[in-house]
Amino acid sequence: MASVKKDNRLTASQSFLCTGFSGFLSKSVTSPLEVVRIKSQVGTFHCKRGFCQSFLLIYQNEGLRGFWKGNLASCLRLFPYTAVHLATYKKIVHLHMDELGFISQWRAILAGGLAGIAAALATYPLEVVETRLIAQNCRQPTYIGVIHTLSKIYRSEGLLALYRGFSLTVLGAFPFSIGCYAVYRNLDKIWQEPPFRFTPLQNFINGCLAAGVSQTLSYPFETVKRKMQAQSARLPHCGGVDVHFNGVMDCFIQVVKNKGVLSLWSGLTANMIKIVPCFGLLYTCIELCKQVCLYRNGYIISPLSYQLAPGVDQSLGPSELQELKRYLRNRNFDSGESSF
Template sequence: MATVKADDRLTSSQGFLCVGFAGVFSKTVTSPLEVVKIKTQVGTFHCKKGFMHSFLLVYQNEGLQGFWKGNLVSCLRLFPYSAVHLSTYRQIVHLHMDELGYISQWRAIFAGGLAGISAALATYPLEVAETRLTVQNRREPVYKGVVHTLAKIYKTEGLRALYRGFSLTVLGAFPFSIGCYAVYINLDTLWREPQFRFSPLQNFINGCIAAAVAQTLSYPFETVKRKMQAQNPRLPHCGGVDVHFTGMLDCFRQVVRNQGVLSLWSGLTANMVKIVPYFGLLFTCFEMCKQVCLYRNGYIVSPLSYKLAPGVDQSMRPTEVEEVKRYLKNRSFPSRQ
């Protein structure tokens, strides 16, 4: 069994901001790896000679700023995605909790998968815009920003183009969830101790392993999805896609026939290299933001440490702590008078 209760010492807005800031910072730092990964998945000319050569070609053709194409829309997508994901996840989990507030591991992972699909549905047009902005040449742009990209796709290709490939998100959620489940049910064996004793470093390693396994299993679906998002006959070289297709199944067939099965995992090297710094920065930034919020709420003595404030009940919510402080302040005022 695994608890899914959030830290009640943070307000909902503080938790949301901590997640948002950590996500934006980690995405921005690892954006060059994401650009190379997307270009490799789509099949642009940058990826023909390997992982390291792709960085050189992007720099030569588009300059240093080319490594941050699409990063703005990717960061903007984080906030609505996180809000919808968190809200949906809590609602699903609440239905499966027992009277003590616990939920089985596989049900928690299943709830996470459904919440991820719901959040992806709400923010999928932004992901399509991110792909289009990433694969185009920054020095010869077809799209000139997030709003312009969405408006132009809608005007020239229709509303369905903004959700092209979404079915692959749904299909990819199943192997992704299976990968997460396969890792987490074996954590006790891996560390030879129960999960409630895991240190922050162990939890970080667990997250990296789970992400690596889950993303590897679902990667072919993401590769085909990126190709479907990028392909457009109105764009130069049809969006840079290395195969031409008429639909999802035809895309799978064309990729396997022309390039082999392993090409469905194109860009996996960049994705694997990205996992450790991405999750490391995400974890570190979230913890730093959390410490600042806990200090502001009066639970710890300094934003630079987790040393608990003396006399503060850590089980109380922030509003309750504030009420207690106000009560003690008002009660001590007459004695000072």
């Protein structure tokens, strides 16, 4: 059994901003690896000579700016994605909790998968925009900026083009959830101790391991989805096997027929390398932001440590704590005034 943990010392807006800002920073820092990964999945000429040569070719053809193409769309997608994901996850988990507030690990992971599908549906057009911006050459752009890309795709290809390949997100959610479940089911065997004794470093390694296994299992769906997103008569052929298909099954068949089954995992190296710094920055930044918020709320004595403030009831929520402080200040003021 796994309990759903939440720090009630943070407000909902603080939790949301901590997660959003941390995601923004981690995505921006690891954007070059994301660009290489997506170019490999789409099949541009930059990635035909291997992982290391891809960076050199992108730099030679597009400069440093080429490594941050589509990053704005990716970052803008974070905030609505996080909001929808959290709201949906809480509702699904609440339905499956027992009377003690616990939920099984399998159901928690399944709830995360369903919440991810709902969040992806709400933000999928921005993912299509990210793919189009990365697939093009930024020195000879077809699209200029997020808004221009959205409007151009909508005007020239219709609304459905902004959701092209979404079915693969749904299909990929199942192997992703299975991968997460398989890892978390065997953590006690890996570490030879129960989960409640895991250190922060062990939990970080667990997250990286779960992400690596689950993303590897769902990666073929991700590759085909990116190819479907990139297909456009207005997007120049970039040197891959193809960017234009007659549907999802045709895409699978053409990719396997022309480049073999392993081509469905194109860009996996960049994706695996990205996991550790991305997760590391994400968790580190979330913890730092959380410390700042806890300090502002009055629970800890410094934003640089987790040392608890003396005399503060840590079980109180932020609004309750502020109300208590106002009451004590008013009481001290009144007693001082009468004494005077």
